[in-house]
Structure formats: structure tokens, C-alpha cells
Amino acid sequence: MRRKLPYLFVSLGILVADQWTKHLVEARLPRGASEPVIAGFLNLVHVKNTGVAFGMFASDSGSTSWVLTVLGLVALAAVSVYFAWTPAQDRLLLTALALVAGGAVGNLLDRVLAGSVTDFVDVFVGTYHWPAFNVADSAITVGIVLMVLDTFRHRPGEAGAAADPAAPGTAPETS
Numbered sequence: 184m185r186r187k188l189p190y191l192f193v194s195l196g197i198l199v200a201d202q203w204t205k206h207l208v209e210a211r212l213p214r215g216a217s218e219p220v221i222a223g224f225l226n227l228v229h230v231k232n233t234g235v236a237f238g239m240f241a242s243d244s245g246s247t248s249w250v251l252t253v254l255g256l257v258a259l260a261a262v263s264v265y266f267a268w269t270p271a272q273d274r275l276l277l278t279a280l281a282l283v284a285g286g287a288v289g290n291l292l293d294r295v296l297a298g299s300v301t302d303f304v305d306v307f308v309g310t311y312h313w314p315a316f317n318v319a320d321s322a323i324t325v326g327i328v329l330m331v332l333d334t335f336r337h338r339p340g341e342a343g344a345a346a347d348p349a350a351p352g353t354a355p356e357t358s
Contacts (some may be wrong), residue, residue: 188272190281193208198287198292201318205293205301217305225306230315231299255291260282276333282326 212218212229219226268279293300302315 187266189276190266190277191269193278193281193295194288197282197318197322201289201322202292204318205289206305208301208303212303217320224308225304227303228315230302231297232302232315233299252291252294253293255287259291260289262287273333275294275329275336279329279333282322282329286326287321289317305323310345315358 203255203259208227208229212227214229214231217226217228261281269276269280271277278315278353290300300317300319302317302320303323304317306313
């Protein structure tokens with residue numbers, strides 16, 4: 184487990200960056216306000232999200248918040264088990280899981296403490312706005328993309344390697 188410790192620091196770094204940026208937004212930008220960062224492309228906004236990532240399944244219902252909290256805890260538990268079972272040499276997968284875990288904890292903390300998640304990044308082109316998001320959402324998204332990429336990665340000793348005649352350690356067929 185000691186070889187996996189750096190990945191836990193990645194999760195902690197994501198959590199700290201997420202909570203710090205949300206705190207700055209909440210302290211310095213009134214709710215509903217928008218400040219341009221890159222004209223015509225990027226604004227800082229202050230919105231409260233009662234749904235999941237990117238505002239999906241948003242609701243003002245308190246029961247929805249608890250359901251999402253429970254689902255988030257279940258997902259975090261699954262990621263934790265997956266992390267524990269992943270070999271230390273699987274650096275890409277461990278990085279992906281660390282990003283997902285850090286983001287999940289950041290958003291879960293908000294949901295448990297405030298009943299909603301603070302989103303503040305508003306990316307847009309013309310009149311099309313991507314739903315507002317935060318550091319935790321970004322980490323979860325990047326982590327999931329890395330997990331998908333990891334599924335396409337060849338690992339030595341996997342099934343299929345022996346069927347490849349060019350694979351090291353396989354003898355050519357003779358007739």
C-alpha cells in the first residue's frame with residue numbers, strides 16, 4: 184500500500200483545490216453573478232447545483248439530495264475497492280481512480296454540508312454554454328476518460344498475447 188500513497192496525495196490535492204476554489208467563489212462572487220475571464224469563451228459564475236455533474240438530475244427536493252449522496256457514497260466505496268485491488272504498477276489506472284476519488288469526495292462534502300454543490304466554470308461558444316462545473320467535476324471527468332483509455336491498454340500476460348505470433352515468448356507455428 185505504501186507504493187500507492189502518492190496516488191492518495193493526488194486525491195487529497197484534488198480535494199483541497201476543489202474546496203479552496205469553491206470557497207473563493209462563495210466568498211467573492213455573489214450567487215448568480217458572472218465575471219468574464221476570456222471574452223466570448225470563459226466566465227466565472229456562482230451557481231448551486233443540486234444534481235450530479237454538469238447539473239444533470241437537478242432538483243430542489245431534499246430527498247433527491249439524499250439519494251445522490253447515497254449513490255455518491257456507493258460509487259466512492261466501489262472506486263476505493265477498485266483502487267485497493269489495482270496493482271501498484273498500474274500507474275495510469277491508479278491516477279484515474281485517484282482523480283475520481285478526490286472529485287467524488289469534494290462534491291460529496293458539499294452535498295452533505297450544504298445540500299448542493301458549488302459550480303463556477305462556465306465555458307461557452309456563442310450562445311451555447313456547457314453546463315457550469317467545478318474542479319471536482321473536472322477531476323472526475325478526466326479520471327473516467329483515463330479509465331476508458333486504460334481499458335484499451337495492452338498488459339503483458341493478458342489473454343490474446345499468446346495468440347499473437349509476434350509476441351515475445353511465443354514459439355512460431357511449425358507444420
